Amino acid sequence: MNNFENFGLSKKMNNALADMKFVKPTPIQIKAIPIVLNGSDILGSAQTGTGKTAAFCIPIIEMLSKDEKSIALIMMPTRELARQVIDVINQLTNNGDKIKSACLIGGEALRIQIRQLKDHPRIIVGTPGRINDHLENKKIDLNNCTYLVLDETDRMLDMGFGKQIDKIFKYLPIKKQILLFSATLPDKIIELSKKYLHEPERVAIKSDNVLLTNIDHNILNIDHNKKYKELLNQLSTREGSVLIFTKTKFGTQRMAKKLCEDGFKADALNGNLNQNKRDRVMSDFRFKKFKVLVATDIASRGLDIDHIQHVINYDLPQVAEDYIHRIGRTGRAGSSGSTICFVSSEEQNIWDEIYYLLHPDTAKKPKKTNSRAVRKRSRESLRQKKPTRSFSKSNGPRRRNNSIIGKDTQKKSEGKKKSNQKKHSKNTVSRSTKTDTGKKEPYSKTNSRSASKKPFFSKAKGRSKVSRHSSR
Numbered sequence: 001m002n003n004f005e006n007f008g009l010s011k012k013m014n015n016a017l018a019d020m021k022f023v024k025p026t027p028i029q030i031k032a033i034p035i036v037l038n039g040s041d042i043l044g045s046a047q048t049g050t051g052k053t054a055a056f057c058i059p060i061i062e063m064l065s066k067d068e069k070s071i072a073l074i075m076m077p078t079r080e081l082a083r084q085v086i087d088v089i090n091q092l093t094n095n096g097d098k099i100k101s102a103c104l105i106g107g108e109a110l111r112i113q114i115r116q117l118k119d120h121p122r123i124i125v126g127t128p129g130r131i132n133d134h135l136e137n138k139k140i141d142l143n144n145c146t147y148l149v150l151d152e153t154d155r156m157l158d159m160g161f162g163k164q165i166d167k168i169f170k171y172l173p174i175k176k177q178i179l180l181f182s183a184t185l186p187d188k189i190i191e192l193s194k195k196y197l198h199e200p201e202r203v204a205i206k207s208d209n210v211l212l213t214n215i216d217h218n219i220l221n222i223d224h225n226k227k228y229k230e231l232l233n234q235l236s237t238r239e240g241s242v243l244i245f246t247k248t249k250f251g252t253q254r255m256a257k258k259l260c261e262d263g264f265k266a267d268a269l270n271g272n273l274n275q276n277k278r279d280r281v282m283s284d285f286r287f288k289k290f291k292v293l294v295a296t297d298i299a300s301r302g303l304d305i306d307h308i309q310h311v312i313n314y315d316l317p318q319v320a321e322d323y324i325h326r327i328g329r330t331g332r333a334g335s336s337g338s339t340i341c342f343v344s345s346e347e348q349n350i351w352d353e354i355y356y357l358l359h360p361d362t363a364k365k366p367k368k369t370n371s372r373a374v375r376k377r378s379r380e381s382l383r384q385k386k387p388t389r390s391f392s393k394s395n396g397p398r399r400r401n402n403s404i405i406g407k408d409t410q411k412k413s414e415g416k417k418k419s420n421q422k423k424h425s426k427n428t429v430s431r432s433t434k435t436d437t438g439k440k441e442p443y444s445k446t447n448s449r450s451a452s453k454k455p456f457f458s459k460a461k462g463r464s465k466v467s468r469h470s471s472r
C-alpha cells in the first residue's frame with residue numbers, strides 16, 4: 001500500500017490529497033486509515049511528525065460524507081493544535097460539499113463559538129475544558145456523535161483533562177467509534193482505553209519509522225549563567241527559523257525581549273497570553289515575520305511549521321517525554337533539522353531520564369525524580385523561599401508583565417549562584433555541532449574543548465547513535 005488511491009477513497013478526497021501534495025501515505029496512515037474505514041476502534045501510539053492528523057481526518061471525512069447525520073468530535077490538549085487540525089480539515093474538505101466544522105477552544109469569545117454551533121457543524125474540534133463548557137450550557141448536542149478522536153491523549157491527561165474527558169463521555173451515545181492516539185502508552189492510557197474503547201486495534205509505529213531521524217542532535221553541558229551568551233552565539237551561526245524552549249512563561253517574555261535588544265527578531269508564546277496574542281504570534285511565526293520563537297512546552301506538542309530549522313532546549317523539559325516532542329518541531333515531514341540541548345548541572349537528573357528514554361537498551365536506568373507532582377512540589381517550596389527567577393541579570397531583565405514591548409518591571413538579581421554550580425562551570429564541556437555549512441565548529445570560545453568532541457548523536461544510518469557525555 002504505497003498510494004492513497006489504494007484505500008478506495010472518494011474522488012473528492014483524492015483530489016484534495018493531490019492539492020495538498022500528499023502522494024504516499026505515511027506508515028501510520030497506511031495502518032490506521034483502513035481500520036477506521038472498517039469501523040474499528042484504534043489504540044494508536046506513534047511519535048510526533050508521523051502524520052497522525054491526516055490518519056484520522058481522512059477516514060472520518062470519508063465516513064461523514066457518506067452518512068449525513070453523524071458527527072465527529074476531535075479533542076486535543078492545546079488551542080494551537082486544535083487550529084492546526086481545523087486547517088487540515090479545511091484543506092481535505094476544500095474540493096467537495098463543505099462539511100462544516102467548529103473550533104471550540106478556551107480564550108476565545110463564547111458567542112463566536114455558539115454562532116458556529118448554531119450552524120450545525122459535523123466536525124467539532126477543541127480542547128476538553130471549552131467543549132465541556134458548551135455541553136453544560138446545552139449548546140452542543142452530541143447524540144449523533146459517532147466518531148470520537150482523542151489526539152495527544154497522554155498530554156491531555158498530563159494537563160489534568162482526565163476528569164473533563166470523563167464528563168464528555170457521559171454526553172456521547174453508547175455506539176461510537178473511538179480513535180485514541182498517544183505518543184506513549186503509560187498505564188493511565190491503557191486504563192482509559194479499557195474503560196471506553198471497544199476491542200481496539202493496536203497501531204504502533206516504531207521510532208525507526210518516524211520522520212525524526214533526519215534531525216541532527218547535539219548536547220552542550222553548560223553552566224546555567226552562561227546559557228544566554230551561548231544562545232546568542234548559537235543564533236548567530238544558525239540560519240532559518242528557531243524555536244527555543246524555556247521553563248517558565250515569564251522567562252519566554254524576558255528572553256524574547258532581550259533577544260530583540262540583541263538584534264534578533266523574536267517573540268514569545270506561553271499560556272499566559274490571551275488567545276488573540278497567541279494567534280498573532282503563531283501566524284507571524286508561520287509567515288516568517290520573525291526568526292526566533294521562545295516558548296514554553298505549550299509549543300512542544302504537534303505544532304507543524306515546516307520552516308523550523310532549529311530547536312534549542314535552553315531549559316530542559318520537566319518531563320523526559322516532552323523532549324521527544326520538542327525536537328519533533330523541526331525536521332517536519334522529512335525535511336532536515338537540528339537541535340541542541342543546554343544542560344546545566346542542576347538539570348543532570350532530568351537529562352539522565354531523557355537519555356534513558358532515548359536509549360533504554362544501553363543506558364543505566366536513572367532514579368525517577370521528575371514526576372510532575374514532585375517537580376511541582378519543589379517549585380512551590382522554592383517559590384516560598386524566594387521570588388520567581390528564571391535567568392540571571394546578566395542574561396536579561398526580568399519581567400512580570402506579558403508584553404515584550406510594554407513597561408519593564410525588571411527585578412533585582414536573587415543573589416549568588418549555588419557553589420556547586422560554580423564548580424560545574426569549571427567543568428563545562430561542549431560538543432561540536434554541524435553548522436549550516438556542514439562544518440564542525442565549537443560552540444564558543446569558552447567551550448573550545450568542544451572542537452575535538454564528536455556530536456552527541458550521529459545521523460549514521462538514519463538512527464541516533466549516542467555516546468555518554470563526559471561530565472556525568
Ligand code: ADP
Pocket residue numbers: 021022023024025026029047048049050051052053054302304306332333
Ligand atoms: P503528527 O500529528 O503525527 O505529529 P502531523 O499530522 O502534524 O504529524 O504531520 C506532520 C507533517 O507531515 C505535516 O506537515 C503534514 O502536512 C505532513 N504529512 C502528513 N502526511 C503526509 C503525507 N502522506 N505526505 C506528505 N506529507 C505528509
Ligand code: MG
Pocket residue numbers: 052053151302
Ligand atoms: Mg498531531
